[in-house]
Amino acid sequence: MHKVSMLGTGLIGLFYTMTIHGNRSRDKVEVVYSRSDERGSKFAKDWDIPRYTTDLRKAIEDPDTDTVVVGLPNNLHEEACVMAAQAGKNVLCTKPLARTATEAKRILDAVEKAGVFHGYLEDLVYTPKTLKALNSVANGALGKVLWARSRETHPGPHSSWFWDKEMSGGGAIIDLGCHCVEIARVFIGKDIRPVEVMCWADTQVHPIDAEDHAIGLVRYANGAIGQFEVSWTFRGGMDLRDEITGTEGTIWLNHWLRTGIEMFTAVGEGGYVAEKAEGNTGWLFPVGDEVGGLGYTEMFNDMFNSIDRGGKPKEDFYDGYVVNAILDAAYKSAASKQWEPVQLEVWRGKDDVESEKFMTDYDADHFLIKEEKMPDGRLKVMLKEKVGGKIIQKVIEAG
Numbered sequence: 327m328h329k330v331s332m333l334g335t336g337l338i339g340l341f342y343t344m345t346i347h348g349n350r351s352r353d354k355v356e357v358v359y360s361r362s363d364e365r366g367s368k369f370a371k372d373w374d375i376p377r378y379t380t381d382l383r384k385a386i387e388d389p390d391t392d393t394v395v396v397g398l399p400n401n402l403h404e405e406a407c408v409m410a411a412q413a414g415k416n417v418l419c420t421k422p423l424a425r426t427a428t429e430a431k432r433i434l435d436a437v438e439k440a441g442v443f444h445g446y447l448e449d450l451v452y453t454p455k456t457l458k459a460l461n462s463v464a465n466g467a468l469g470k471v472l473w474a475r476s477r478e479t480h481p482g483p484h485s486s487w488f489w490d491k492e493m494s495g496g497g498a499i500i501d502l503g504c505h506c507v508e509i510a511r512v513f514i515g516k517d518i519r520p521v522e523v524m525c526w527a528d529t530q531v532h533p534i535d536a537e538d539h540a541i542g543l544v545r546y547a548n549g550a551i552g553q554f555e556v557s558w559t560f561r562g563g564m565d566l567r568d569e570i571t572g573t574e575g576t577i578w579l580n581h582w583l584r585t586g587i588e589m590f591t592a593v594g595e596g597g598y599v600a601e602k603a604e605g606n607t608g609w610l611f612p613v614g615d616e617v618g619g620l621g622y623t624e625m626f627n628d629m630f631n632s633i634d635r636g637g638k639p640k641e642d643f644y645d646g647y648v649v650n651a652i653l654d655a656a657y658k659s660a661a662s663k664q665w666e667p668v669q670l671e672v673w674r675g676k677d678d679v680e681s682e683k684f685m686t687d688y689d690a691d692h693f694l695i696k697e698e699k700m701p702d703g704r705l706k707v708m709l710k711e712k713v714g715g716k717i718i719q720k721v722i723e724a725g
Contacts, residue, residue, distance in 0.1 A: 327352045327353060327354070328352075328353045328354075328392055328393045328416075328630055328633065329353075329354055329356045329390055329391045329392055329393070330353065330354065330355045330356060330391055330393045330394070330395055331355075331356065331357050331358075331359065331385045331386055331388050331391040331393070331394045331395070331415070332355045332357070332358045332359070332375075332395050332397065333358075333359045333382070333385060333386070333394065333395060333397055333398050333406055334359070334360070334396070334397030334398045335358060335359075335360040335362070335365045335366060335369040336397065336484075336485055337484055337485070337601075338397040338420050339358070339369070339397040340369075341616075341617055341620070341622055342395055342397055342420075342447075342622065342626075343355050343358075343369075343373050343375075344617050344622075345617045345622040345623055345625075345626050346395075346626060347374075348617070353630060355373065355375050356375065356376055356377065356388065356390050356391050357375065357376070357377040357378065357379065357385050357388045357390075358370050358373075358375050358377075358378045358379075358385070359378070359379055359380070359381070359382055359384075359385035359386075360378065360380060361380060362380070363380050366378035366379065366380060382402075382405070382406065382409070383409060386406065386409050386410050386413055386415065387409075387413045391415070392415060392416060393415060393416040393417075393418065393630075393633070394410035394413075394415045394416070394417045394418070395418045395419075395420075395447075396410070396417065396418065396419040396420060397420050398420075399485075399487040399493050399494070400422060400424065400425050400487075400493060400494050400500070401425065401487075401492070401493045401495070403419055403420075403423065403424055403425075403429075403433065404424060404429050404432060404433050406419075407419055407433045407436065407437065407444075407643075408432070408433065410442070411436045411437045411439070411440040411442050411444075412436070412440060414440065414442060415442060416442060416443040416444075416445075416633055417437060417442060417443070417444050417445075418444070418445040418446075418447055418629055419433075419444075419445075419446060419447060419643070419646070420447045421446065421447060421448050421449075421505065421508075421646070421649075422495070422500055422501075422504040422646065422649060422650060422653070423446060423643060423646025423647060423649070423650055424495070424646070424647075424650055425495025425496070425500065425650075426495065426650060426654055427647060427650040427651040427653075427654045427669070427670075427671075429650070430643070430646055430647040430650040430651075431647055431671055431672070433643060433646075433647075434643045434644060434646075434647050434672075437643055443632070443633050444642050445628075445629040445632070445639045445641060445642055445643075446639075446641040446642055446643055446645050446646040447625060447629075448504070448505065448508050448625075448641045448646075448649075449620050449621035449622050449625045450478075450505045450508075450509055450566070450581075450620070450621055451508055451509055451512050451621065451640070451641065452621030452622070452623075452624040452625040452628065452640075453581055453619065453620060453621040453624075454618065454619070454621075454624070455579045455581060456509070456512075456568070456579065456581075456621070457624060459513075459568075459570065459577045459579060460512060460513065463513060463570065463572070463577075467572075467574070467575050468570060468571070468572030468573070468574055468575040468576070468577065469572040469573030469574030469575065469684075470548075470550075470572055470573045470682065470684065471513050471514050471515070471550055471570060471571070471572045472549070472550055472551070472571055472572055472573060473550065473551050473552075473553065473569075473570070473571040474509065474510035474513040474514055474550070474551075474552050474553070474568070474569075474570050475510075475552075475553040475554075475555070475568065475569040475570075475571075476505070476506035476507075476509040476510055476553070476554055476555070476567075476568045476569075477506070477554075477555040477556075477565060477566070477567045477568070478502040478505050478506055478556055478564070478565070478566050479555065479556065479557040479558075479560030479565045480557075480558065480560055480563065480564040480565065480602040481558065481559070481560060481561060481563075481602065481604060482532065482538070482558040482559075483501060483558070484602075488501060489532070489534050489536070491534070491535045491536040494536070496536050496537065496653075496657060497527075497529070497534065497536030497537040497538055497540075497558065498527075498536075498538055498539060498540055498556040498557055498558045499525070499527060499537060499540045499542075499556060499653055499656055499657065500653055501556075501558075502554075502556035502557075502558075503540065503554050503556045503653055503656065504649050504650075504653060506552075506554035506555070506556060507544065507552065507554055507649050507652050507653065508641070508645065508649050509568055510544065510552030510553070510554070511552065511645075511648070511649075513568075513570045514546050514548075514550045514552060515546075515548075515550075516645065516648075516675065517675035517676045518546045518547055518548050518550065518675060518676065518679055519546065519547040519668075519670075519675055519677070519679065520544050520545075520546055520547075520552070520648070520651075520652050520668045520670075521545050521546060521547055521667065521668060522544075522545050522655065522666060522667050523542055523543065523544050523545075523652060523655035523656045523658075523659050523665065523666055523668060524542065524543045524664070524665045524666075525540060525541070525542035525543070525655075525656040525657070525659040525660045526540065526541050526660060527539065527541075527542075527656075527660035528540075530559055531559045532558065532559075537660070538557065538558040538559050539556070539557040539558070539559050540554075540555075540556050540557070540656070540660065541553075541554070541555050541556075542554045542656045542659070544652055544656075545665075547676075547679040547680070547681070548679045548680070548681060548682055549683075561604065562583070562604060563582070563583055563600065563602050563603050563604055563611070564582050564583070564600070564601060564602035564603075565582065565583050566580070566581035566582040566583075567579060567580050567581065568581075573684050581619065581620075582600070582611070582613075582619075583611050585600070585611045585612065585613050585614070585619065586614075587611060587612045587613070587614060588609065588610075588611060589609070589610045589611075589612060590608065590609050590610070591606070591607055591608070591610065592607065592608075594606045594607050595607070595610055595612070599611075599612050599613075600612055600613040600616065601613075601616065601620075625641075628640050628641075644672075644674060647672070648670065651668050651669060651670050652668055654668075654669065655667065655668045655669070688707070688709050691711065691713070692710060692711060692718075693709065693710045693712060694707070694708075694709060695708035695709060695710055695717070696708045702724065703724030704721055704722060704723055705721070705722040705724075706719065706720075706721050706722075707719070707720040707721075707722065
């Protein structure tokens with residue numbers, strides 16, 4: 327059983343508490359911290375939490391808790407994580423780990439120096455669909471992953487601090503890109519070094535200093551590409567989609583707007599539909615198990631089970647640091663309009679990986695480019711001569 331100090335009473339603190347209280351059931355939030363006395367009091371009452379406080383240190387150093395969950399605005403992550411490490415607590419932090427890689431590295435150094443358990447709460451790599459897809463990739467169903475494309479778009483975040491560049495560290499890139507970058511990493515391989523980033527970003531709709539729309543490419547040492555598409559300008563709810571393409575196959579994942587429930591109502595649903603839903607009439611896509619569908623259930627299972635066995639979770643603060651380094655390069659690229667290197671002060675993956683090329687032999691003299699069955703039953707084969715390099719076409723009559 328783990329007793330938790332929950333830092334934050336916003337949407338993420340709500341989802342985390344719902345998951346902890348409703349999942350393994352033996353874990354419990356014992357104290358909640360809020361910057362608002364009124365909000366903290368109500369949250370504690372709603373979730374049967376014994377204590378609440380507006381004193382951050384008091385919540386972290388509570389003698390009855392062993393684990394600190396950080397669900398605070400980005401500018402408070404470093405202070406909270408370092409304080410938790412110094413208190414000797416297990417520390418779990420929401421995404422992104424920090425506003426910059428420099429900040430993230432200080433957090434990583436603090437938890438590793440203290441020798442405490444640390445988990446990076448990147449929920450979208452724990453969704454049921456993602457875990458199933460990752461298992462298929464691990465079993466070789468796609469061959470070598472060449473391209474991982476991840477998209478998260480919606481009309482904008484739910485709290486004012488997200489829109490404040492100083493507090494958040496940026497806009498849609500830091501808020502949503504952190505999800506997409508890590509999703510690509512887990513499919514391509516977290517031991518494969520991210521090399522450079524090309525990114526376009528702009529502020530298209532909202533009167534803010536940060537970007538509300540961005541598209542980026544991350545090139546990896548083995549030649550694979552991670553692509554992220556993020557926006558706070560998308561209308562129609564929250565769009566979470568991933569596409570993974572390999573030498574032997576493709577996986578498409580649609581996590582949110584196609585939930586398995588599709589409903590039309592002319593009069594209104596009369597209640598909550600789903601996170602970031604823009605209305606409750608017309609065609610709706612309700613979610614049966616929101617915390618499960620977004621990966622929170624499996625994420626906290628992994629975190630607490632890893633603590634219990636004294637092991638490492640799938641996602642820890644080093645992963646958060648790498649993500650921040652990639653996002654730093656994205657921001658540099660958006661400003662410079664050119665590829666920018668990913669600066670990693672610490673790299674713990676492979677160093678001997680090179681870009682791979684895949685050639686399939688057709689016979690002793692030719693490589694196979696492509697074969698295709700034609701409407702009339704014939705087989706058309708595209709070949710390349712191994713010696714001369716000439717491209718030729720061979721047609722095999724239907725027999």
